[in-house]
Amino acid sequence: MIYSMLYLISRIKKEREIIILTYHSVGSNNAFYTVHPREFIKQMDYLRKNYHIVTLDEIVKFIHKKIDLPKKTVAITFDDGYLDNYINAYPYFKKYKIPAMIFITTGYLQKRVLLYNIPLKTLSWNEIKEISRNNINIGAHTITHPDLQKIDLVKANIEILKSKEEIEKKIGRQVNYFAYPFGRYRQEIIDIIKSIGFKAAFTSERGLIRQGDDLFRINRVTIDSSITFLMFKARLTKAIEWYAKIEYILKNIINKLSFLSKINRIYHDIDLINRL
Numbered sequence: 001m002i003y004s005m006l007y008l009i010s011r012i013k014k015e016r017e018i019i020i021l022t023y024h025s026v027g028s029n030n031a032f033y034t035v036h037p038r039e040f041i042k043q044m045d046y047l048r049k050n051y052h053i054v055t056l057d058e059i060v061k062f063i064h065k066k067i068d069l070p071k072k073t074v075a076i077t078f079d080d081g082y083l084d085n086y087i088n089a090y091p092y093f094k095k096y097k098i099p100a101m102i103f104i105t106t107g108y109l110q111k112r113v114l115l116y117n118i119p120l121k122t123l124s125w126n127e128i129k130e131i132s133r134n135n136i137n138i139g140a141h142t143i144t145h146p147d148l149q150k151i152d153l154v155k156a157n158i159e160i161l162k163s164k165e166e167i168e169k170k171i172g173r174q175v176n177y178f179a180y181p182f183g184r185y186r187q188e189i190i191d192i193i194k195s196i197g198f199k200a201a202f203t204s205e206r207g208l209i210r211q212g213d214d215l216f217r218i219n220r221v222t223i224d225s226s227i228t229f230l231m232f233k234a235r236l237t238k239a240i241e242w243y244a245k246i247e248y249i250l251k252n253i254i255n256k257l258s259f260l261s262k263i264n265r266i267y268h269d270i271d272l273i274n275r276l
């Protein structure tokens, strides 16, 4: 409901809307972060018809003010490296020659990993080599997907450096971009990422992309199984920023209220807000 209203308002304001989307699994499993292939194709068809789809290189050049981008521009990324990206998403990208980025957790490869308690198969190096030759860029996402806000810095350095080096060795290309596992980072981690030679790093903080943004804290908007088609369209607009602000204010109010009275209904409302 709130999303619908914000979306309508965002349609009146005609300012530039450049955004990066994050997907995880594309399949028929029940993990929260999984998008069903039918829904995924519907979303991609909408982007292809209404948006200019670009690479992260173009986004970075735009942030650097080296190029301009059309008013409605999107870049598409995937995190972790699930096999279903190859089966359910890659053929679409190949068919329509659309660029995308997959941030690979190198220690996950050729295994089954748990996404919200659902075991999912991951990509093999052969598949990664193939897609990297066909318009899909490969980025680093550490070796074991640790929380980079908590890990010690020596271990963090190994996680970040070795994942970059391994991908470069396997695909024979330089890896310039990094995505923070769980979207979590701290200043010391940003320093490591810069010193290792990454050109930019991507968070899970929701918002549009603007010229002059911090290249090591680039916003991305996650699409998960709870997103209806209307919410998907809204998430591509400035409505995402207004919504994040409203959510932040509501959470603060509810947190304060919960100190006074632990009413279950309020927690239920927080749940509903989180689901949006």
Ligand SMILES: [Zn+2]
Pocket: 079, 080, 141, 145, 180, 181, 182
């Ligand atoms: Zn991840």
